[in-house]
Amino acid sequence: MITAKNIWKRYDDQVVLERINISVNEGEFVTLVGASGCGKSTFLKMLLGIESPSTGTLLLDNQPIRTEPDSDRGIVFQHYSVFPHMTVLENVMAARAFSRKGLTGYLFGQAKHDARTAALDILEQVGLSHAITRYPHELSGGMRQRLAIAQALLGKPRILLLDEPFGALDPGIRADMHQLVLDLWRTYKLTVFMVTHDLKEGFYLGTRLWVFDKVRHDPQAPGAYGATITYDLPIGKIDTSLYEQIDNQLRPVMIPDEPLMEEPSHD
Template sequence: MSFVSVRNVWQRYGDRSILERVNVSVDEGEFISIVGASGCGKSTFLRMLLAEERPYKGEISIDGGDTAVEPNRERGVVFQKYSVFPHMTVRDNLIAGESFEQPFGRLRGAARTEAAARADAMLERIGLNHVADQFPAALSGGMQQRLAIGQAMTARPRILLLDEPFGALDPGTRLQMHDFLMELRDETNMTVFMVTHDLQEGFKLGDRVLVFDKPRWDPDDPGLFGATITYDFDARNKGMPYQDILDQYPSLAGA
């Protein structure tokens, strides 16, 4: 039985169709890269996996459970724009990751002391222990994104959802973040879904690469049909290189 099961999922906003007939099964621990042209529903799909949105039709099952009605600690998420709290110190950002399910969103007494100890351990793991008492504005882009991933990991999610997490970083920092993410994935065996516009990045990091596109298109009514998964490539063991995909699917060059 697959860990994540998406069965005949549709999504629409008003009269506008976004996704239709989306079906995919993912094993626990797999890294799934999601690519496709702008506006083809990639981020919408991620929001449904997060349970921030519910499908118009169809089911999304995690480990055999029912379709979730709201986000929970089982799912962590990191966006391109650094999703951290600017008014909190680096350490408090990680403590906050444990506090959301507490009354009034606060940890007190021994519970906070223990959470602070876990936060410091995570900061050492992600290389930010030396800036624990600083605020995010004092950090570089790469450091802020490390913090965002560390914050998401504090809740020990089974699924990590990444929406263009490295798009705003310089090339050198981006490569460092690739290594960092893969180390975390190998240590935790978490299942990862990553939306990216960088096809090479998708094939480098992903075990599989899902391509979203509209197989049907009405030039008189572009919103009539939604997108779906048109390709599911195995990127492991030096699978099909991304340049071959570009040759076969040139629309991705402008994604």
């Protein structure tokens, strides 16, 4: 479904991503982990269409992916994912309104009635039926993310992108959210990409884990080489020693001037 062919991403002379070659099938649940600034969010933005690769191609169904957001790809951000001026119900109904052609994005008559029914149904599934008249600022962080997910699902995306969606939540609530996402992924047969900085989260959610890391370092020019996918692992077949190995490898990146960690320069 998604194919990346030798993708590089540069900002001026700073290389963020290099040599990304992957292919993802419909229905996979991919988690992207890595240290901060390693390009995992940049890759997600490419999937979303708000960034494009400097070189290489990113294909969706063998067609170059559209370079602006559209209804094929739903998104849940860590913050600001819902509309603050709409109630919970209106937020979800807006998803239905936006999916129809029209000038204003408001619904009337039968269409409005249908949207309401669909919205109430999906709010039931994410466990927000008791809060439909509240505004987002009256919700807790977890409820707001549930709302954002409900909204994204009603847009009927083929691919659901999650950009550290649970990063700001308490651990207990996070576990509930994991369950919710897994349930919805199975029910709606979505293809999910989730960025997280929590390696543990990546290890038991989903079917596939990507670790983004830099394999080449130049101490004189830290921006000369970008990160690439260093591990592409199917979940469920990994033993603890590999987990620890990755866990350790993610950290030393943050410490500069570590000569033993350097690989010899390639060119």
